[in-house]
Structures are given as C-alpha cells and as structure tokens.
Amino acid sequence: MKILVLLKMVPDVVEELEVAPDGRALDTEFLRLIVNERDDHALEQALLLREDAGGEVVVAGLDAPEVDDVLFSALAKGADRAIKLTGFPEGSGAPAVAGMVAGTLPSIDGLLPVDLILTGCQALDDLDGMIGPLLAAALDLPYLGLVAAATVEDGGMLVSKEYSGGVLGDFRVELPAVLGIQAAAKPPRYVPIAKVRQAMSTGTIEGVAASPAGPAPSIEVIEMTKPESAGHAEMITGSPSEAAARIAAVLTDRGLL
Amino acid sequence: MTQAVLDSGVMTLDDLLERPEGERLMSCIQCGICAATCPYGDVMEHTPRTLIAKLRAGLLDEVLTGDDLLNCVTCYACWAKCPRGIALTDVLLPLVKEQVLLNLPEVPAELQAAFEATLRYGNPMGESPRKRAAWVEEAGVEVPLMKDVGRPVDVLWIVECYASYYPRGRENAVATARLLDALGVDFAILGPEERCLGECVRLAGETGLFDTMREQNMATFDKYEFGKVITSDPHAFDAMAHLYPAAGFRTPVEHVTPFISRHIEDLLPRLTRELNATITYHDTCVLGRRGGLFDEPRSILTALPGVELVEMTHNGVNTICCGGGGGGMWLDAFYKARGHDRLSDRRVEEAAATGADILAVSCPFEVPRFEDSVKVLGYDDRIEVRDITELVARAME
Numbered sequence: 175m176k177i178l179v180l181l182k183m184v185p186d187v188v189e190e191l192e193v194a195p196d197g198r199a200l201d202t203e204f205l206r207l208i209v210n211e212r213d214d215h216a217l218e219q220a221l222l223l224r225e226d227a228g229g230e231v232v233v234a235g236l237d238a239p240e241v242d243d244v245l246f247s248a249l250a251k252g253a254d255r256a257i258k259l260t261g262f263p264e265g266s267g268a269p270a271v272a273g274m275v276a277g278t279l280p281s282i283d284g285l286l287p288v289d290l291i292l293t294g295c296q297a298l299d300d301l302d303g304m305i306g307p308l309l310a311a312a313l314d315l316p317y318l319g320l321v322a323a324a325t326v327e328d329g330g331m332l333v334s335k336e337y338s339g340g341v342l343g344d345f346r347v348e349l350p351a352v353l354g355i356q357a358a359a360k361p362p363r364y365v366p367i368a369k370v371r372q373a374m375s376t377g378t379i380e381g382v383a384a385s386p387a388g389p390a391p392s393i394e395v396i397e398m399t400k401p402e403s404a405g406h407a408e409m410i411t412g413s414p415s416e417a418a419a420r421i422a423a424v425l426t427d428r429g430l431l
Numbered sequence: 432m433t434q435a436v437l438d439s440g441v442m443t444l445d446d447l448l449e450r451p452e453g454e455r456l457m458s459c460i461q462c463g464i465c466a467a468t469c470p471y472g473d474v475m476e477h478t479p480r481t482l483i484a485k486l487r488a489g490l491l492d493e494v495l496t497g498d499d500l501l502n503c504v505t506c507y508a509c510w511a512k513c514p515r516g517i518a519l520t521d522v523l524l525p526l527v528k529e530q531v532l533l534n535l536p537e538v539p540a541e542l543q544a545a546f547e548a549t550l551r552y553g554n555p556m557g558e559s560p561r562k563r564a565a566w567v568e569e570a571g572v573e574v575p576l577m578k579d580v581g582r583p584v585d586v587l588w589i590v591e592c593y594a595s596y597y598p599r600g601r602e603n604a605v606a607t608a609r610l611l612d613a614l615g616v617d618f619a620i621l622g623p624e625e626r627c628l629g630e631c632v633r634l635a636g637e638t639g640l641f642d643t644m645r646e647q648n649m650a651t652f653d654k655y656e657f658g659k660v661i662t663s664d665p666h667a668f669d670a671m672a673h674l675y676p677a678a679g680f681r682t683p684v685e686h687v688t689p690f691i692s693r694h695i696e697d698l699l700p701r702l703t704r705e706l707n708a709t710i711t712y713h714d715t716c717v718l719g720r721r722g723g724l725f726d727e728p729r730s731i732l733t734a735l736p737g738v739e740l741v742e743m744t745h746n747g748v749n750t751i752c753c754g755g756g757g758g759g760m761w762l763d764a765f766y767k768a769r770g771h772d773r774l775s776d777r778r779v780e781e782a783a784a785t786g787a788d789i790l791a792v793s794c795p796f797e798v799p800r801f802e803d804s805v806k807v808l809g810y811d812d813r814i815e816v817r818d819i820t821e822l823v824a825r826a827m828e
Contacts (some may be wrong), residue, residue, distance in 0.1 A: 208551070354510065361540065362538075364538040364543040366639055370639070
C-alpha cells in the first residue's frame, strides 16, 4: 500500500499571537511555525497502516520555515520518502493550494499512483478543513473527513467517524481515496533526536516546484483583530470565610439563592 | 548487541568494554550492593548487578528491548556504594538507557512531551521561551540580561527551567536574585536565550537531545564574557561540570548553595529575622551523593537565626532520591501504573518523623515533588518545603 501524507506548518500558539500593523495578517516577528497537529496524526496513521499492511509512506510538506525539521523527523520515524513542495504564493487559500498540489503530484517522479492520501482534517490557521475535499475533487477521488479510525480490509478501507451526540459512523471506501484524519489510532510517536540527526545527515528532502496556481484566490482578508473580552471574571480572594461570604453575596445579588 | 544509532566519536555501549571504564566493569564482584541500595531495587528486573552480568555474558539485548530501565532515577546510590568503584550512574547507566530509549516502542506520554518541549522551547514544560525571565518582575531587585549588559560580568547565573517557570520555583529564583544583590555580585542572566542544559534528558536516555541542547547553549555562551557560572539547578551544575567541558566549556561553575555558603559571613549582618523553626535538610543526589556537598547547605541553615537542624534517618551519602532525576520528573504516571511507591512520599515520611517544621532542599525539582507528597500524605498543616535560598532571604527580611 502506497500512502501519501500531506503536511503543512501553522503558527505555534505557545507564543502569544500578534496582529501585524496592517491589521490583515499575523505579525511574523516572533512567530514560529509548528506542524499542524492533525497532519502529525495523519503521518502517524500512515505509519500504523504500513505496519499492518506493508507498503510505502511518502511525506510531502508545503514549504515554510522549519518544515525541513518536520520532514527529517518524518524520515526518522520511518517515512520512506520526503518531498518539499515549493513555490506557493503567500496567502494562497485552500482552493489554490489544493489545485496546485493536484497539478504537481503527477510531475513527481515515481509518486503516482498512490493508494491513499492522508492529511489532517483541519488546520488551526484557517479552520476550513478544505484541502482534503478540494484535493479529492481535483483528483476525482472519494473523500472522508474527521476520520477517527482507519483500517485496511479486502483492498479497501474501513473508516470510522465520530458524530455529535456520541454516534459513530462506519464506512467502507474503495481505494484510491483521500482521508482527512482527526486522530490516529495512537498518539504521534516519539523519535529520539539521535535518529533525527542521523536522518539529517543521511536522508534527503526532494524539492519539487509546485505547478502554477490557477485563478487568483477570490477570498480577501479584510481585517484581523484580537477578540474583545465581553465580560470579566472576578477573582475572589481572602480567607475561606471571607471568600464564602463573597460567593454567597454574588449568588444572592443574582437571585440564585 | 544493538548498534548505537549515531556514532559521533563518543563512547557507545558497543565499545564500552574496550575502554578503561569497561575494563573496570569486568571487575564487578556481583556483590549486589547496587541492587540493595537502589531505591527501586525491589521493583527493577535489571539492577546494575544483573546489567553487568548480562553485559559480560553477551545477553544485554533483553534489557535493551524492554522498559525496565525507565525505573532508574539515576540517583547515584549504586555509584556511591559500589565497592569496586564502577562508573555506574555516570557511564554505564546512561549508555544502557540510551539504547533502551532508541528501542522503546512507545515512550511514556509525559516523558515524550517533556522531550519534545525541551527541544522546541528549551524547557520541559512547553512554556514560551520569551517568558523565561518573566519572574524578574517579581524580584524587587535588578536582574540584568546578558544581552543588555554589553560588557563582561563576574557571574553568569544559569537559572534553569524549574526556577524560571514553575510558580514555586520562581520563589527560589527571586530569593537568589535578592541574595546576589545583597552580596553586591556583578551578575547577569541569559533570560530568553537560556535553554535547558539537558542533564535530565541525557540521563533519561535522550543523548541526541542532550547533544543538541549542549550545542545550542555553547553557541550562546560563546557570545558573552563571564568569569564564572553559578546555577540554581544541581542537574545543570552536574552537566556543566562534567559534560560541557567535553564540548569546550572551560569556565568554573558552582551551584548556588555552595556559593551562598562561601559568602554567608558577608550576609550575617543582614540575617536578623528569627525563623523559629526546626529544619531538616534533604541531601540532593547530585549535589550531595555525586558532588560531596554535605556540609555547605547545613552550614547555611545553622547560620540562620532561630534554626534547629535535625537529621532524617537517611542523610548524607545515604539520602533517598526525590524520584525526579533521570527522567523520573516526567514518569510519575508510568510508576503509578506499575504500583511503585513514589520516592518523594518515602522521603517526606522520613522528614515528618523528625518533627521538623521545614523540609529544606537545594534543587528546584524537589519543591514540587515534596510539596505534592506533603499534601498527599496529609502533612500540609505541619511541614513546609523551602529551598535554602528562600530561607536565607526570609531571614534577611
């Protein structure tokens, strides 16, 4: 089974995000990028599927700062091949990116056909969750998103999705297909840094220029702002009896006691 | 035997037996003192004695493919007691644990998170590197950053992770800043440029991560001029004293506790507040058993007004580990799942038996570990856990 995993880098929210002076993008001065968590789960799921069914895992990441570290780390975890897709104009929306990826995949030596394309079901930088379905549409493949479990069976995949209200849906999908992974069967594995450093010294990241974009994106960012807080929590301090008296007063004031 | 993944010219388990340390290993008399003195000797399948026996018999693979060695908290108890002087905690155990980690099918979640955060953010908590010096606002004295000083300083103070970020650890950092200020020391810190020194990840088996941290820190040290280094963390002290010299680090380094001890006479005129407390001191594995610093912390405590010092049953070289070393800091859930005692609970029971009001420590790991145990064991109304620097600063008020 040949699996292609698509990764992208997103802002690391450990640092507080700031809006750039133009009010339409994030301030990149202190911004660091980290692999999208769902994409990391997609890689883990691919490695688990290969452990079960054999085959090959190819990882492709969109060019961004620190993506090389992520690709080398994927090689150290056991990915067979790592590709960096370059030449995406900044601010390309999901339709443009999906179109460019779909247009680029056939030009990558020895890549197609693949049995399965896995990516995260959503990325925290746009929350649209559209790359998977748009790519599937462009490649004329079936798509299932928010996938919480996936196993190989009789040449196809058995896929589970969790719905609201605690309902679980099981699907069978014929291959090839595109899956948007919500969570791998296990948390993404750890790879000791010695193995990453070895991958950096002996492994290769293949750079591939993306095919030109189609029509310009039709979505424009008008304004990016931090949310204004609508209410404020009151921190109650003092001795236990003072705190209890204050809590009782608040509840009484609001007619709750 | 499993090959070391990265041959960077350093010692590996494979070539250990061809080196002097390995030859000494062959002199093991299988007496079992290491196993008997190990705090987890009752639950470990492979104590140092069995490790050496299997290594000599070429049967080490079964050790390297299991997770038993995660029970080793690298407390130097076996190292200190071995009658043959075999380099256990400083040489054999790290080499074995490195191979264990490389072969481990699944790294316990908390340990994995600590490793990943240490690499990415330079601290195991996953806190923002930009906030590493946020505690300075609470210090009440000037704490300059090296990058702002623009000149050589006498002392570079490595605050390290738990004193920088952990809420109670920050009280240690604030107290130390006040003591350095009171002593008129010309010092500075690295602030956001400081990254974990990496001793614990190495002793948890993550040698590659240690190498990375050391490279990053050496590059930072090379930017500045300083006469000596002091650090709040015994583990950082151990790394800088024993592991950084191999990367070219030549500056003298000292832990804060012996530094304060050497200057206690200068502080005496300001130590006017009676503490009125019975204090017992917990010898840290790294400063005490490994570094032989048993008298210095006690000399500080007995210099404080209104202090009676009492000893726990296990003190000095016989101290009981807090359980935080060698990755133990992030393996509590792993140990609990196996039904092991929490070592810090054992220690706090001993402290409680002395009747002391205060359990004094000199390692930032011990504050959260012992405070948790004090609460779990129900001693929170009678035992306070305090770093020695906090007690000195309290006496200065």
